[in-house]
Amino acid sequence: MSYDIASIRALFPALDSGVAFFDGPGGTQTPRPVIDAVAAAMSAPLSNRGRLTAGEVNADRVVTGARAALGDLLGVAPGGVAFGRSATQLTYDLARTLSRGWAPGDEVVVTRLDHDANIRPWVQAAAAVGATVRHADFDPETGELTVADIEAVLSDRTRLVAVTAASNLIGTRPPVTAIAEVVHAAGALLHVDGVHHTAHAPVDLATLGADTYVCSTYKLLGPHLGVLAADPAFLEGLRPDKLLPSSDAVPERFELGTLPYELLAGAEAAVDFLSGLAGETEGTRRQRLAGAFAALEGHENALRARIESGLAALPGLTVHSRAKDRTPTLLVTFEGRDAAGAYRFLAERDVAAPASSFYALEASRRLGLGDTGGLRVGIAPYNDTQDVDRLLAGLASYIGA
Ligand SMILES: Cc1ncc(COP(=O)(O)O)c(C=O)c1O
Structure with missing residues (x-):
């Protein structure tokens, strides 16, 4: 290698x-391979997803390919990968959906280490339903956010903890797997912002213990596209806002409007490019x-x-x-x-x-x-x-x- x-x-x-x-x-x-993949998708016949015309089949193939690629990158089944405009947009959508199940007195935890894209959507969703927001602090001297920092703000009313897998400001990687254990022990969900982290390390959602995870392919050599990843079985239980005629299947249920097929082609190419960085051609x-x-x-x-x-x-x-x-x-x-x-x-x-x-x-x-x-x-x-x-x-x- x-x-x-x-x-x-x-x-x-x-x-x-x-x-x-x-x-x-x-x-x-x-x-170049990512640029070429975007251009190739737009140069070939391209229509809305379907099974009949060449354009429909191409669009369908692009979506299937991109879900499989991001699934490989994040260690999740392709059916647990949903695409959106950005991680911010996907987090807002998710917060709106999850908060429907919260009530006054319920608590949501955000951290001071996070990008605002993993703070404000939760704060605003909590405010809309009268839930309380608690802020986990980090140590400005060491830059560390510890399990104890999260435990300090957990209670039996905590419904969700939102934490970054890596700070985009100072790089800190909190111990997410250990945090997941205490969060789940408290009966809460863990949402992880992987936007900065995913560009630098392999990800396995199950090992991480994240119930939901977002990243963006433009941080990892790909096009401007957001990704939401979760176990498909978990997504099955959520009811996001959607149009009446649009698909209710998972993960399509989470994708509002027509997907940017050319960007999905680029995202798949970016994962392929990353997988070849060390010149490796063997194996999955x-x-x-x-x-x-x-x-x-x-x-x-x-x-x-x-x-x-x-x-x-x-x-x-x-x-x-x-x-x-x-x-x-x-x-x-x-x-x-x-x-x-x-x-x-x-x-x-x-x-x-x-x-x-x-x-x-x-x-x-x-x-x-x-x-x-x-x-x-x-x-x-x-x-x-x-x-x-x-x-x-x-x-x-x-x-x-
Ligand atoms: C850690 C982190 N989270 C979230 C975001 C927002 O990502 P997006 O631009 O896809 O909404 C960024 C963007 O810089 C980020 O660095």
């Missing part, structure tokens, strides 16, 4: 721009994904170590990403200088590393960074050591080191 970064980079047309992209946590660049796609993610993790950790030691040598920088288990995503602030200035300075040198709170507003505030956050450096499968060296040189010039 090998990780041939030069061959991988050659497949990303956007890298011809000469930009070093560290903005992967906001959305990754797209490899799920097995290849396991090997590919192991190789990717090795690659990303090596780059992360290079960035971390480079940053440590620069005076006046604070790195807020400190949790023991975390993704290769670093949040940096500067003594006496603002992160937005660093973002602009780097952008002028073709290094993309934005500064913001990245919608993890509560986490940014809890870290003492207000609503402005910091400079986020995220590593993606196409980054190489030259990218890292350009980033470090840019930051050294910015602070005048």
Whole structure:
């Protein structure tokens, strides 16, 4: 198994721009096979799903292929994969559906570590039915969100806990499997935001203990598309709002309107591309994904170590990403200088590393960074050591080191 970064980079047309992209946590660049799959879906006959015409059959095939691919990526049956515009939209839809079963006095737990897409939909759904929201805190010094932090806000009235599998701001990976145990022991459901996590590690929904899980394929080399995953048997028990003539089958019941078939074709291609990152051709796609993610993790950790030691040598920088288990995503602030200035300075040198709170507003505030956050450096499968060296040189010039 090998990780041939030069061959991988050659497949990303956007890298011809000469930009070093560290903005992967906001959305990754797209490899040629994904672009080709989107174009191929739109070049062939394409109609609404059906069994008769070529266009109908193609649309149907694309949906079946995308469900199977995302099922392989997330370790869930294809029938438990529903598509939507974004993780935010799917979470709002899910919150509206689940909250119908909540009553005043019921409790819902969200965390201060999460992206607002996994806080506000639950807060607003709870407010609509008079349920109470409890906030699990994390330790701003260590960046850790522990099982005890969740237990502290659990009660026999808790109906649902919403937690991230990885923070998009500081990379922290909370112990989701252990959290699932205490949540289920309390008789509540666990919803997991996997948008940041899924780009960096293999996922198995059952091992994770998530009742529902969302991710977005544009964070993992695919098109702009949201994914909801769950055990199909669990989805069978939910009654989302839907049109009268639209399918009541699972997972179609959760998909409002016509699916973006071309994006689904791209999503399948993205999973195939990920599964081939380490050059593996043997075994099932799920097995290849396991090997590919192991190789990717090795690659990303090596780059992360290079960035971390480079940053440590620069005076006046604070790195807020400190949790023991975390993704290769670093949040940096500067003594006496603002992160937005660093973002602009780097952008002028073709290094993309934005500064913001990245919608993890509560986490940014809890870290003492207000609503402005910091400079986020995220590593993606196409980054190489030259990218890292350009980033470090840019930051050294910015602070005048
Ligand atoms: C951790 C996390 N959750 C949720 C979202 C929202 O995803 P989407 O843009 O698909 O709604 C993001 C987007 O940045 C994210 O990073």
